[in-house]
Amino acid sequence: MATTLAEAKLNAQDDVDVQVIDEFRKSSDILDRMTFDNVVSPTGGDTLTYGYRRLITERGADFRAINAEYTSAEVTSQRYTVDLVPLGGSFKVDRVVARIGPAASGAVTLNMQQLIKASRAKFADAVINGDTAVDANGFNGLSKILTGTATEYLPLTNGVSLGYVDWTTVDTKAEALAEMARLDAWLSLMDDRPDVIYGNRKTLALFKMLAAWADQIDKTTDAFGRPVVAYNGIPLVDLGAKAGSNTDVIGLVSRDADGGGAGGSIANLGDLYAVRYGLDGFHGASVGGGAPLLSTYLPDFTTAGAVKTGEVELGPVAPVLKATKSAAVFRNIKSA
Template sequence: MAITLADAKLNTQDDLDLTVIDEFRKSSWLLDNLVFDDVVSPAGGGATLTYGYTRLITERPAQFRALNTEYPKAQAARKRFTVDLSPLGGAFEVDRVLSNLGAAATNETEFQMNQTIKSARAFFSDQVINGKRVTTPGAEAGFDGLDKALAGSTTEMGAGASLDWTGSAIGSDAGKANDALDILDEFLSLLDGTPSALFGNKKTIARVRSLARRAGYYDRSPNSFGQKVETYNGIALVDLGEKAGSISPVIPVETRDVDGAGAGGNITGLSDLYAVRLGTDGFHGVSTVGGQLVRQWLPDFTTAGAVKTGEVELGPVAVALKATKAAAVLRNIKVQ
């Protein structure tokens, strides 16, 4: 059965749990829309939290056949993958004297809870893009992100060159804008269906927004929380924000040697743009059977002890890319 955080909310009766789920959802388009396949059974007392799946690597082509001849032999290609589910979140400590000082919406417990949720959201987004599975025996955790999964794949575009989409490069030149739009549409056509979203950072999304306006494909509409969601031709434009505890964007803007020519070939201000099609046959989350996606523990000040601990946890979760063509990455876009 596939569920979202909105579905998980329907099965929650505790008001605080509802609030925590909403906090995860309303500040993260990804967590609000990602579908979780809750099929992993924690066998062996939780020792095994592994999800195995087959990824479609290459689709089977089709063609005409002349009479009295056979079709050329060709096969679709699949590859077996596994991913281990891991819980993520954080813990905080609050002194009982500080716990309820001030208004309920701004006291220390509420502040620390909100900051822990914010950090967990940011960390999950970071892992979806940049995650690298830890395989050290006894310390296995995490999952591979899209940056690693798409490297060298048929849906990685622009790895050996750069695209200058800066305002100074395109300016008011309609021809350059149309060229950029052609590349963007070519990139989107790599997927096996209409993508659900484009993931970038503030600068990359700003450049796509500019192109969308020029083409008349830009729109804004409210989500279930009343927040405006921007779209390019119906595809959500999502800024994944900054990494947890950092001001560095999840999808970096950096200097790269694109053509491998050495120091003289370094280009500044380059970033990547990701496209994903969400769904259990595309890109989706994975969770445990019947488990709570989001849990929280408030500090318990009813017992002795001046300093108490609170926690927020998402999972155990992981992500899976069922088909290579359900996600794509456009590399080396110059955005500044």
């Protein structure tokens, strides 16, 4: 059975769990949108593995003449597996310190708030930048998954000899329309309309400027009443900073964008990610059997011991890309 954090909230056993789930949802666009396929159970050991087939290429349909057969064609898929992993953290509070200050600023509340903030930021970072070659306890993110696929849009292979597009120099409507045409070409690589486009604040600020110039921008509100800027109805969302730092999840980087040509390394290049959520597209996997999607453990000061531990844990979970064309990345956008 599939579930979302919004549905998990309805099954929460106490007010603390409800509040924690709300904090994860309203501050993480990824977690708010993601559906989790909670079917994994440990068998023959402690490994939690989700196996699936990723659709690589689609197939078409056609008419046939009477007394003639259809021309046979098959889709291309490939088997993948991903290991589910828990994400969260713990903190320790002395029972004396826990009694100091009002509840809104007390040590337990402060530590819970900061742990939730760090956990949702870490999940967003891993969904985009995760690489099991770097962190064996994590999972591969969209940047690694989409590298070399049909939905990785590289300016170099799409008529831009420099290998990057420079949005910082666009100063006419004609130039803006030309860049929007590139964006539409990128989005057309997907199998359907994306639910959201992710980026960093600098790249998205330029995106919004181009879209406004081309009269293709609108504003709406999300489930929590906050304003959302959208391109042709597709929300543009900044994933914010990584856990414990001011570094953007989708940061500006330096790359040799023209593939070893005369251009050298170009600084301040950003990427955009378009994602279509769903069990047939991009979703999460979690443990079945009624296991909670999100767990909280408050320090218990009613028992002996001066220092108590509190924890917040998401999962075990992992992201799943069922169809390659349900996500796409636009590389090398000069944004500063």
